[in-house]
Amino acid sequence: MVELIPKLKKITPIWWEFQWDEKPSEKLLNTLLALNEWLWDQYGNNLKEARQGYQCLSLIWKKPPSIDIELSFPSIDLNSKKEKATWKIPVCYGGKFGKDLERLCKEKKLTEKEFIELHSKTSYRLDFYGFLPGFMYLSGLDESLSFPRKQFPERVVKAGSVGIGGNQTGIYPIDSPGGWQLIGKTPISVFSPFENPPVKPKVGDQIVFVPITEDEFEQLKNNPFSLQKV
Amino acid sequence: MSKKHSFIQVIKTGPGTKIRDLGRLGYAKFGVPQSGPADLQAVEWINHLLKNHSEDAVLEITQPGLKLQFEAPTLICLAGAKTEIKLNWKTENPSGILNIPTQSLLEVGKFELGAILYLGISQGFQTPIRLGSRSFFKGITEQDFVRAGDQIPYFTFSEKNHSLSNSRVRWNWDYLKKERIRAYPGPEFDLLSEDQKLQFENQSFTISNLKNGMAVQLEELIPNHLGSIYTAPVFPGTVQLTHGGKLICLLQDAQVTGGYPRILQIHPEDLRIIAQKHPNQQIRFQLIST
Secondary structure: OOOOOOEEEEOOOOEEEEEOOOOOOHHHHHHHHHHHHHHHHHHHHHEEEEEEOOOEEEEEEOOOOOOOHHHHOOOOOOOOOOOOOEEEEEEEEOOOOOOOHHHHHHHHOOOHHHHHHHHHOOOEEEEEEOOOOOOEEEEOOOHHHOEOOOOOOEEEEOOOEEEEEEOEEEEOOOOEEEOOEEEEEOOOOOOOOOOOOOOOOOOOOEEEEEEOOHHHHHHHOOOOOOOEEO | OOOEEEEEEEEEOOOOOEEEOOOOOOOHHHOOOOOOOOOHHHHHHHHHHOOOOOOOOEEEEOOOOEEEEEOOOEEEEEEEEEEEEEEOOEEEOOOEEEEEOOOEEEEEEEEEEEEEEEEEEOOOOOOOOEOOEOOOOEOOEOOOOOOOOOEEEEEEOOOOOOOOOOOOOOOOOHHHHOOEEEEEEOOOHHHOOHHHHHHHHHOEEEEEEEEOOOEEEEOOOOOOOOOOOOOEEOOOOEEEEOOOOOEEEEOOOOOOEEOOOEEEEEOHHHHHHHHOOOOOOEEEEEEOOO
16 A cells, blocks of 8 residues: 555545645655556546645546545555656856855855855755746755745746745746745756756656856856756 | 648737647646636637637737738637727627638727637647647747737638638627636635635625736735645636735646645636636635535
């Protein structure tokens, strides 16, 4: 059986949601991913789409099954973990690329070097995509770097900007209004509407930020959809 | 049908004009909004009358003052809002099929009823497909809106005897006057108190002027003590309740996840009722069960 048993709520005739009363964790994410895969395997022909949240998995049915699917949950061995890739995202921190970094460092009483080290030493887990096309919900931000969102969102945050909002960090995949504190920018595109799929990292993969210089930023800019695995 | 490219010259347009088709299904897992039509039934009706494919692209118009010049002959079809339509300075039926001769000028004037007009064209508009759809969306398609000076590609056709047998079919505008919107309790509905739940059934809500393709905010507040939830999936038709007590009804361009409690889910057939409302108009919710 699935180790963490979810509740099933039928919100509308075609929208069902599996909900876990459990704090987000790697274990919960793996359960969610395994259940999602099993559902598509079993009911793929009847499913229109699935969407993930931290504690829930939403299903939209073309035609909902008439049996109680929660009674037929599979045995999922969470220890036989699938290979998870790690992706390197080059980031030029501070200066014109991360205009809020200096202020954050002052508030945190950290040098920029210390701040960058804390941000780039972590391997972040990609929990799911949402908010904007190609926006990765990443978990693992060092607690000492968390910082509230801006009170008034900026009208345009440029694609590639790396920011901190609350206890999350992430990359703006497209130009967008946004309220996060901007600490750097990546020269590569994490989202491309010309590729299918438009993103490379898969949910469950790891993301690491690699500090680069301004010169390296300019060089990499010319090869925008060049996200590399470690 | 011979396929020959032609263009519409956009002479004038208000803000908000967009190309729409059924949208991007299956891309939500990459964070991509659906971007289908807010009034799906209107688009289905148009493409049916034009003998188009159901996924053919139409023009979504939300402001008066649109002026289009058609280079070559075609058929167009209108549905959704009831507006003042002029073809070569002559007033025409505001719904159904219109035969467009070479070098025609089409003008969309006053919106008499409803907020969104759809204009379909024989074989659909031919703007580029990105991620399975032509629907305009900033960051996905090159364009976010149609602007004056733009050229919109379409296929003209050579047959003279194109059937106009459907041309007298009228679009039924009754739904534009409806106020009652059916809604299912959302995933977090049970977090509300009994008093708050009753408020949804007994109160009228006013459409605020914060309305766009992503969402419409309602004026009346529902005081509440609910905090944020862990980010969770949302859909067109999801009604969120913010900390400040504001209700936000998500529409077709809404993001795919959200952090506010999801209080209601509007019945898919009634989503167009709210999407077609103007600021200051009223709606009422009717709670239904699955």
